[in-house]
Each structure stands twice: as C-alpha cells, then as structure tokens.
Amino acid sequence: MDKILITGFENFGDYGENTTEVLKNNLRIIGSHIVEYIIFPVRIFSNGAENYGKKIVARAKEINAKAIISLGMASDVYGVRIESRAINWVENEKYCLPEEHKMVLDKSLYPKHPFDVDLSKWNIEKILYFLCKINLAHETHISTNANAFCCNALMFRTL
Amino acid sequence: MQDNKYDIPYIYLHLPCTSNAIKNLREFDKNKYITSTDKVSQILSIFAMLYRGWKI
Numbered sequence: 626m627d628k629i630l631i632t633g634f635e636n637f638g639d640y641g642e643n644t645t646e647v648l649k650n651n652l653r654i655i656g657s658h659i660v661e662y663i664i665f666p667v668r669i670f671s672n673g674a675e676n677y678g679k680k681i682v683a684r685a686k687e688i689n690a691k692a693i694i695s696l697g698m699a700s701d702v703y704g705v706r707i708e709s710r711a712i713n714w715v716e717n718e719k720y721c722l723p724e725e726h727k728m729v730l731d732k733s734l735y736p737k738h739p740f741d742v743d744l745s746k747w748n749i750e751k752i753l754y755f756l757c758k759i760n761l762a763h764e765t766h767i768s769t770n771a772n773a774f775c776c777n778a779l780m781f782r783t784l
Numbered sequence: 785m786q787d788n789k790y791d792i793p794y795i796y797l798h799l800p801c802t803s804n805a806i807k808n809l810r811e812f813d814k815n816k817y818i819t820s821t822d823k824v825s826q827i828l829s830i831f832a833m834l835y836r837g838w839k840i
Binding site: 656694705708743 | 791792793794795796797798799800801802804805806807808809830831832834835836838
C-alpha cells in the first residue's frame with residue numbers, strides 16, 4: 626500500500642491536548658493509503674529545535690509518500706481551515722520565547738517573504754463540498770494567514 | 785527553507801480545539817469555539833472527505 630505522511634504537534638501551553646496528536650492514535654489508514662506520523666514539539670529555534678521541514682521532506686522521500694498532510698491546532702478557527710501561504714516570519718507574543726519573537730526564519734530571504742502551497746493536486750472545491758455535505762464544520766475560504774508561529778514555520782520550511 | 789524538489793503534494797489544515805484541549809482554559813469562550821470536530825470520529829471523517837478530493 627502507498628503511504629501518506631501526516632505531521633502534527635505535541636500539546637503546549639495550558640491546552641489539555643492537541644487535536645493533531647489525538648489523530649495519531651485513531652487514524653492508521655486513509656482510503657488505500659497507510660498513514661505515517663511525525664509529531665513535533667511546539668518549538669521554532671530554541672531548545673534544540675530541528676528544521677522540521679527538512680525532516681518532513683527527507684522522511685517523505687524515504688517512504689515514497691504520495692502526499693504530505695500537515696496539521697495544526699488553532700483556537701481561533703471554527704472548523705477545518707485550509708492554509709495556502711507561509712511567510713518568512715515568526716511572531717507570537719504569548720508563546721514565542723523572547724529570542725524568537727519577530728524574527729525571520731530564513732535570513733537569506735527578506736522578512737515576510739511568502740511561499741504559496743500548490744493546491745492544484747487537491748480538489749479543494751470537492752473537499753469543501755463533502756465537508757459541508759456531512760455538516761462538518763469548516764471555513765469556506767482558503768486562508769492566506771497561518772499565523773506566524775509554529776504552524777507557519779513548519780509550512781515555510783516544508784515548501 | 786527546505787525545497788520540496790520532489791513536488792510531493794502538500795496541504796496544511798488547521799483544526800479547531802477539542803473540548804479536552806480547552807477544559808483548563810478559563811478565558812476560553814467554550815460555547816463559541818467547540819465544534820463538531822470535538823468527536824474523534826468526526827475529525828477522522830475530515831480525512832475521508834479529503835481523500836475523495838485528492839488526485840494522487
């Protein structure tokens with residue numbers, strides 16, 4: 626069977642659990658694909674944080690993954706929200722360490738340089754249609770703001 | 785930045801909090817933010833829907 630690589634995050638702050646980590650114990654197969662997970666700590670630069678993007682792409686190549694699905698949890702979303710853009714920037718007053726706050730991820734690129742996700746491999750209209758059909762909460766617009774914390778950093782380094 | 789030079793299809797999804805995630809957060813407006821994804825089975829159904837819409 627072909628494989629899919631899913632990434633998520635460990636719990637952080639005062640949250641009781643991270644929605645993305647919950648999946649690891651409950652989802653092993655999607656359609657005809659076996660799921661493999663990588664769960665990362667909520668870190669960007671500090672405490673030995675590795676380059677998550679490099680690790681994700683390397684692992685995806687190793688297992689010949691047919692797709693990479695990255696997941697994040699956000700308290701400000703009402704349902705599933707598709708992210709389409711990552712920027713070269715880190716900013717979060719609550720969760721960033723002082724040395725991380727308002728920094729670029731890649732010093733060779735200008736601050737807030739954007740990378741867009743190529744969503745052409747996914748039938749977004751169809752996905753949203755089916756989510757709506759089963760009354761699963763989702764946001765109908767495609768977001769261009771993944772916030773500027775770990776989710777954005779992971780996306781930026783993976784693209 | 786890691787160049788995804790093998791062009792592996794990629795998608796990023798933000799998911800809302802579960803009720804377990806916010807149970808200790810006093811300032812959280814629980815009525816506002818708990819969604820149907822609270823149940824694991826419904827979270828999983830996201831992927832069933834996702835699968836129907838991918839082209840890989």
